[in-house]
Amino acid sequence: MANEKGNFRLPYYEKCGFRGEEKKSLEIILKDKPLDKIKLQKFCVGFTVPAIYRNLVWKLLLEVIPVYTDSHEFVMEQRNLEYKELVRALQTMRIIDACTPKTHVFYAAWLLQSGRYSYEWTQPQQDDQFIMLAHVFLQHFDNEVDIYWLTKYLYEYIIKYKNDYPKLIDRLWSLLEKEDKELFLHLQHTGLQKAIPIGKWFDSCFAGILNENPLAKIWDKICGGSVKILIFVTIALLTIQRHELLKCTTLQAFLDCLKNISEETADLIAVKSIEMWQKHGSPKNVNANNNSNN
CATH class of the missing domain: 1.10.10.750 (Ypt/Rab-GAP domain of gyp1p, domain 1)
Structure with missing residues (x-):
């Protein structure tokens, strides 16, 4: 027993x-x-x-803390102080208050810290990518200081790769055609291939599309240095949902099919994407200073 x-x-x-x-x-x-x-x-x-x-x-x-363990406590104390000073400044300027959602607090703090905040704004214009990343971290962790810094560094890490999106998306369509030609041709003939917001999916690392728990398995790979896995998440998402997507001829119908994906389906997508990534695209040699080809 x-x-x-x-x-x-x-x-x-x-x-x-x-x-x-x-x-x-x-x-x-x-x-x-x-x-x-x-x-x-x-x-x-x-x-x-x-x-x-x-x-x-x-x-x-993500380099929120250094590799020297003896420094962790001190570094996080400084991170904590800096975050609290940012929040205090935003409260003083009446940009945020006790009712402001945490995700919006984090974004306003990032704008202020990075020198992107404009004093002409009564409220900062929101960035969906940053907000969605922060939302996922909120589901996994309790410490808002950790969440702020993790969101900031992942956001800044991903936006460095925006210039590589066209190359990644070309690779995506090439692989999808081999993986599921019927689905590929359907998306091509209906014009959906050009309309699907793949860039936004990449921006948010599929936050808001997939459940937070399966998504963490994918983010392990991204934090480990492989943005390329986003190609395979897209392919897995499309192929696992193929039967519904083959019925779609408009972008709105397509996007409606991808709403409310269950955690079980999201887990299947995560598992399949990792398997495909390991087969076709995972880095053979990891270099801590250069992950651009991963």
């Missing part, structure tokens, strides 16, 4: 990020002094980060 119970619980533990061997491997990496960022990136390329370590690993890979 004990073995049966263990087998029954195993899928649950794996879903929550408690796979034994992987967890132990990551714990060994996290004992290095200083921490080895390349090892962490390789782990993210090969495995799903256990949920209990995701906050730490993402902060390390």
